[in-house]
Amino acid sequence: MITPVAEVGYAEATWILIAKSIVIFLGVFLIVPVLTVVERKLIGRFQHRYGPNRVGPVGMMQPLADILKLVGKQVFRPDAAVPLLYAIGPALVIFSGITTIAILPFGDVKDGVGFYGIDVSIGVLYFFAFGSLAFYGLLLSGWSSGSKYSFLGAMRSAAQLISYEVSMGLALLGAVMMAGSLSLVSIVEAQGEIWYVVPQFVGFLIFMIAGFAETNRAPFDLPEADAELVQGYQTEYGGSRFASFLLAEYLEMFVVSGIAAAFFLGGWMGPGPGWLDPIWMVTKIMALIFVFIWIRATLPRLRYDQLMSLGWKVLLPLATLNILVTAVLVVVT
Amino acid sequence: MEEIAFFAGAIGALGGAIAVIALRNPFYSVLALIVHLISLAGLFLILYAEFIAAAQIVVYAGAVMVLYLFVTAYVGGVEESIWEPIPGQRFLAPLLAAALFIELSIAVVGTALKAVESTGPTIPADFGSPGSIGELLLERFLVVFEAASMLLLIAAVGAIVLAGRKRERETVPARGAGR
Numbered sequence: 001m002i003t004p005v006a007e008v009g010y011a012e013a014t015w016i017l018i019a020k021s022i023v024i025f026l027g028v029f030l031i032v033p034v035l036t037v038v039e040r041k042l043i044g045r046f047q048h049r050y051g052p053n054r055v056g057p058v059g060m061m062q063p064l065a066d067i068l069k070l071v072g073k074q075v076f077r078p079d080a081a082v083p084l085l086y087a088i089g090p091a092l093v094i095f096s097g098i099t100t101i102a103i104l105p106f107g108d109v110k111d112g113v114g115f116y117g118i119d120v121s122i123g124v125l126y127f128f129a130f131g132s133l134a135f136y137g138l139l140l141s142g143w144s145s146g147s148k149y150s151f152l153g154a155m156r157s158a159a160q161l162i163s164y165e166v167s168m169g170l171a172l173l174g175a176v177m178m179a180g181s182l183s184l185v186s187i188v189e190a191q192g193e194i195w196y197v198v199p200q201f202v203g204f205l206i207f208m209i210a211g212f213a214e215t216n217r218a219p220f221d222l223p224e225a226d227a228e229l230v231q232g233y234q235t236e237y238g239g240s241r242f243a244s245f246l247l248a249e250y251l252e253m254f255v256v257s258g259i260a261a262a263f264f265l266g267g268w269m270g271p272g273p274g275w276l277d278p279i280w281m282v283t284k285i286m287a288l289i290f291v292f293i294w295i296r297a298t299l300p301r302l303r304y305d306q307l308m309s310l311g312w313k314v315l316l317p318l319a320t321l322n323i324l325v326t327a328v329l330v331v332v333t
Numbered sequence: 334m335e336e337i338a339f340f341a342g343a344i345g346a347l348g349g350a351i352a353v354i355a356l357r358n359p360f361y362s363v364l365a366l367i368v369h370l371i372s373l374a375g376l377f378l379i380l381y382a383e384f385i386a387a388a389q390i391v392v393y394a395g396a397v398m399v400l401y402l403f404v405t406a407y408v409g410g411v412e413e414s415i416w417e418p419i420p421g422q423r424f425l426a427p428l429l430a431a432a433l434f435i436e437l438s439i440a441v442v443g444t445a446l447k448a449v450e451s452t453g454p455t456i457p458a459d460f461g462s463p464g465s466i467g468e469l470l471l472e473r474f475l476v477v478f479e480a481a482s483m484l485l486l487i488a489a490v491g492a493i494v495l496a497g498r499k500r501e502r503e504t505v506p507a508r509g510a511g512r
Binding site for chain 2: 125136155
């Protein structure tokens with residue numbers, strides 16, 4: 001057994017850890033195609049059309065066709081691009097998405113196996129540490145493409161991610177203070193009586209809004225605003241590298257929904273026997289992803305100055321006030 | 334296992350630090366600095382300081398270096414000036430570096446390198462966890478902690494004041510210009 005370098009909630013044998021890594025890795029390639037087809041179907045319905053319905057039964061095989069098409073395309077690179085960084089960019093984005101899935105808890109310890117990748121004591125800081133690496137993926141790919149659209153998109157994403165990461169962290173702090181732990185497993189267990197979405201409703205709202213901005217989803221999709229910047233930092237990418245940006249976007253959406261479900265919606269908790277726990281967690285995550293898609297189909301994109309003033313002048317003071325009130329209440333009760 | 338992790342981290346940290354000063358392009362220097370900081374976080378992990386490691390990545394790699402990269406990406410590619418921007422830097426820099434090296438050497442030799450022979454200190458079970466660090470910051474080092482946060486607050490307010498003043502000055506002649 002490898003000596004753990006960090007404190008974990010429940011130490012497990014090495015082979016279990018390896019098996020879990022493989023499950024997470026395979027799970028990623030199962031989640032994302034489902035999410036893409038769900039999104040296209042739903043957006044279609046929102047816009048009064050059918051959405052994909054040709055490939056396979058009710059269009060469910062559409063992602064397979066998309067992936068085959070994208071992977072089959074020629075790998076190319078613009079003349080002005082910096083070769084190594086151009087290749088590293090998409091890889092970094094995917095790396096950060098997959099590693100953050102590891103801390104999502106789908107259940108507590110059953111038969112000596114924890115239903116999560118790893119339960120680290122630093123918990124949500126792990127999410128922010130690896131999440132911040134995704135940003136370098138965007139900036140490197142935007143900068144190394146050697147194109148003005150890409151560069152502008154990368155610069156926008158830099159400003160946007162910095163602005164909203166602060167509010168995002170502060171929004172979670174209220175729930176952390178109530179549970180008295182950073183570990184996601186302990187936070188879910190602390191919600192036995194009441195889900196934190198009730199006492200921490202403000203925190204939940206701020207986290208979701210900042211989550212939209214962090215994942216570059218509409219109405220905060222300024223880094224890739226197709227109407228003004230073509231596709232932002234991914235303009236110059238094609239084929240499988242373009243596919244990896246797409247994969248990463250859905251992964252991030254899944255992770256943010258997962259963190260929100262664990263922090264505010266009681267994680268794996270729900271009625272029924274213990275083996276239903278992972279299903280409850282997945283149900284909650286899918287419900288939040290539906291909100292993501294719903295908002296994308298409903299709201300127009302913000303203007304850049306609106307985006308900045310919302311982040312700094314509304315969300316940040318609100319999140320700070322939320323922490324202050326929570327801290328007083330936690331001490332008093 | 335720990336040896337492999339240590340040497341990987343050490344090589345990353347040293348290589349990154351050397352690359353920062355050796356590379357010509359400032360953008361690549363910043364990237365090398367990021368590699369250096371992430372390697373340092375790995376070294377912190379080996380020392381059972383997982384909170385410091387996470388904070389290192391979130392604060393330095395995640396926030397500070399983002400701004401560095403932002404700035405170098407915007408103004409990068411500028412030719413180095415022909416004259417020395419800081420007079421006497423050529424002589425002062427090696428002198429100060431040598432002084433720092435001697436100071437650090439005294440500190441290292443002062444411990445008589447006793448730790449090399451031993452297996453290392455015994456540490457409490459919750460060493461390096463967020464809880465124990467929080468206790469240290471808010472009990473033993475409370476005054477220092479508050480002083481540091483005051484300093485940061487003053488810096489933040491100062492930055493806002495300076496930026497605000499500059500903008501006022503810029504907008505007034507722009508309106509009067511009337512092209």
